Amino acid sequence: MTGEAYSETTVWMLAVRDQRDKVAFGRLFDHFAPRLKGVICRSGLPPAQAEDIVQDVMLTVWRKAHMFDPGRAQVSAWIYQIARNRQIDILRKEKRPVPEELKPVEDTQDDASQVVALEQETQALRAALKTLKPAQRDMVERAYLGELTHAEIRAETGLPLGTIKSRIRLGLEKLRHELKGTERK
Secondary structure, X not given: OOHHHOOHHHXXXXXXXXXXXXXXXXXXXXHHHHHHHHHHHHOOOOHHHHHHHHHXXXXXXXXXXXXXXXXXXXXXXXXXXXXXXXXXXHHHHHOOOOOOOOOXXXXXXXXXXXXXXXXXXXXXXXXXXXXXXXXXXXHHHHHHHOOOOHHHHHHHHOOOHHHHXXXXXXXXXXXXHHOHHHOOO
């Protein structure tokens, strides 16, 4: 297929992908940014948040231009899919449960047995984490101790989403098995 058979937006995208053409990227941005903002605003998000998402999406388009394949999808479908995924990531992050405010404990003296039990559980968790493969431990720590979403982990590590999810799942199964006998009674 020659460049003549491609739409104008595809030609711009190919210039961005193949030559890192900033002028072509500017044209893509000018073409898609207002359309993306409109779609995002119609989904119920405020304009300021929609603008942030558009900026993020277009930055992703620039960074991941090498992944665009005109044989697999039209430019518009590819960009709208990036926008949809980013919007889902934001909505999921916003719906993450927030811990309730800690209430003051009436009895300020800790029961010695509770302190010992908590220390034992902490040691058991540390020991169980050490039994994980380094890749699994890293993913579990990022997701649960670092409180990162799967998408944020993907952005930091460059690993495929499926790999991240598998490592977390396998790591949690191993932790569950390791900690089986240490539950508090």
